[in-house]
Amino acid sequence: MDLRAMLLAAFEAEHREHLGAIRAALAAAREGGNADWNDVFRRAHSLKGAARACDLSAIEEIAHRLETLFDRIVEGAHPLDAATLAAVTLALDRIEGMAANLAETPDPPLPQDAAAALDRCLAAEPAAPPAPEALPGPEAQAPAVPEPAPEPALSVLRIASDDVEGLSRAVHGLALALQGQDEIGSTLAALDADGRFLRRTADALRERSGEVAALARRLREAGDPGAGLLEATLDLVRRLDGEMRTMVRGVSALTRDQHRSAGAIELAARRLREDADRLLLVPAETVFGGYGRMVREIAREAGLPVEVKLQGLDLPIDRGLLQALKDPVLHLLRNAVSHGAEPPEERRARGKPEAMTVTLTLAVRGGDLVLNVRDDGRGPDIARIVETARRQGLIAPDARPTTREALGLVFVPGFSTADKVDRLSGRGVGLSVVAEAAARLRGRARLRRAQPSGADVVVVVPLSAARRPLLLVEAGGQVYGLPGSAAARLLRLPAAEIAPVAGVPSARLPVDGRDVVVPVVPLAGLLGGATALPVEEGWVRAVLLRSGTDLCLAAVDRLVDVRASLVGPAPPIGAESGLFSGTVLLGEETPALVLDPAGLVARAGEISGRLAASPAPAAPGARKRRPTILVVDDSITTRTLEKSILEAQGYRVFVCVDGEDALDRLRRDGPEVDLVVADVEMPRLDGFGLLQAIKADPGLTRLPVILMTSRGDPADIRRGLDLGADAYITKQKFDQRELLDTIGQLL
CATH class of the missing domain: 1.10.287 (Helix Hairpins)
Incomplete structure (x- = not known):
């Protein structure tokens, strides 16, 4: 790392610290409290010096103007009025924005709006110090009292997050x-x-x-x-x-x-x-600290005066957990402005301050992280929510939901009351992204009416959802996670020493002071894939799994990594098989299944003999043209996993988020699609409606359709088959081999 890169890394942490302290002083001033303006002045001076050391002239110039303005405030020569507060807030936001974009713009230009706002304040005639009782600023302070002895400073060492991640992986590997x-x-x-x-x-x-x-x-x-x-x-x-x-x-x-x-x-x-x-625990400020600036910037573009308060950002939280909540929290803040902000004249007529206040609060209660986004805007429009839900077919036309039920509708995938799609409205995707993120973290989200006005969204996730040590392995072309505690031993077995015992490939191992014979079963075979042992240069890589007194050697293609990762809930696919205990996001937001060792050991005991004798299925990719399959599911995890399974078998895969999206794709690319795998419960147009539309279209009527859903009621199955479905597979009883066999028969 060169010198400037090291300086920029230090500046990244230092500027956040200074901006946070200055904003805290501004917030105290707005509420009539005391603030240490000498400290604010020193921080502006330090910020200027740090920017100069990094050759960031624009930030240095804005910090210099702030330093001059704070000096006048300290001397009582300038009032801390609304115009000054607005100018300082804009300047701090511009500094934060420039610092956040240094990778794209290493030498940012001077922000003219912030410079002009500060210049207007500095050009004002120095005012005589008013009486102390009339000042909202630093002069309205209580008589000086002896300061308590300072507590010993906590020594802080800043370490790159990648280095900490690497240390964690090394320790778990150890x-x-x-x-x-x-x-x-x-x-x-x-x-x-x-x-x-x-x-x-x-x-x-x-x-x-x-x-x-x-x-x-x-x-x-x-x-x-x-x-x-x-x-x-x-x-x-x-x-x-x-x-x-x-x-x-x-x-x-x-x-x-x-x-x-x-x-x-x-x-x-x-x-x-x-x-x-x-x-790996970091202050929440490292992830959410810049959100105030982003929301204020969005509100400025819309011409809406908004104040943003960030509370509890000093809490140390697992960085992975914070990253998982990053986009949902920004969506909530943007949603508060989009749906809650009223024009200034309307707020004045209702006796409210001209600027709407949006507050993000983090707290730890017991074993949960409680995240709260609250505003004092117009609040949720229950009648509009219900009408939108009726129009989108989410509730029956004559339904009369309670207030709580109506507020819960906003978390349904695809639901949005936005009139137009723009940056402020969050592209009209609704709050389902918040509910899905909370569910992945084994948590929940709820919308309430705030008192006396506004909206209040509460997201509660367990802190234990943060990270679990995982052993990542590859089998059958896919990556899976195994809980680190379940891997009793990692082995390289000579293939020549694996011999059949009662028809089952087995290896002799010393376990707990005695030699035992343990079955060797390919992990891919346990999951419904290829049943041949993966042998590479005469060796078989295997993980010794233990469930009670039962043992199993799961043979894998390769050992990928050991890492502590966020583990979300298991998808509905294969819920009754007992093989999956959760999902984890790998690089590029690709989900992978986390396997249940007890279920794997039990499955090995059931089918090891059959696996030893069964031949590996022929790969569909051997066809002259790769068949194309359209996967339709509103759950990103489910459709991505299905896509991975099918692509590993050589199929070409398109994905769609609901029935309407699928129909548009089929009408555009219908001749390329050979088969459809669709969920039933989806927004806008469900699986049954999609099936009816396909069978009613002369150009698509012969297209095979497999319905795969969590709805396993016999009436639903009969309805799907009566509408023309070629197969109906329930996700709870999902078996990868069954899906592949069914597709092979239909194609």
């Missing part, structure tokens, strides 16, 4: 590597047991040695030449007994030492892992 200590301990325990058996044998031999010695004496007295050989053998046995006893004592001592050291290492590794995970 924890998995140390699991090999179990194998060493088992081997030593077995040697110790063998040594005790040998010692008992030697004791029995020693008891007979007296008889052998007496026989040797009699033979010698009789002049038998065999006496010398017998005495030499007896002497050799005595030396062997002594050496064997020394070795047995050494093995026993080594076993005890290994047991103690393994326990100490495990404890140290656990503490190290906990400390490394704790380093």
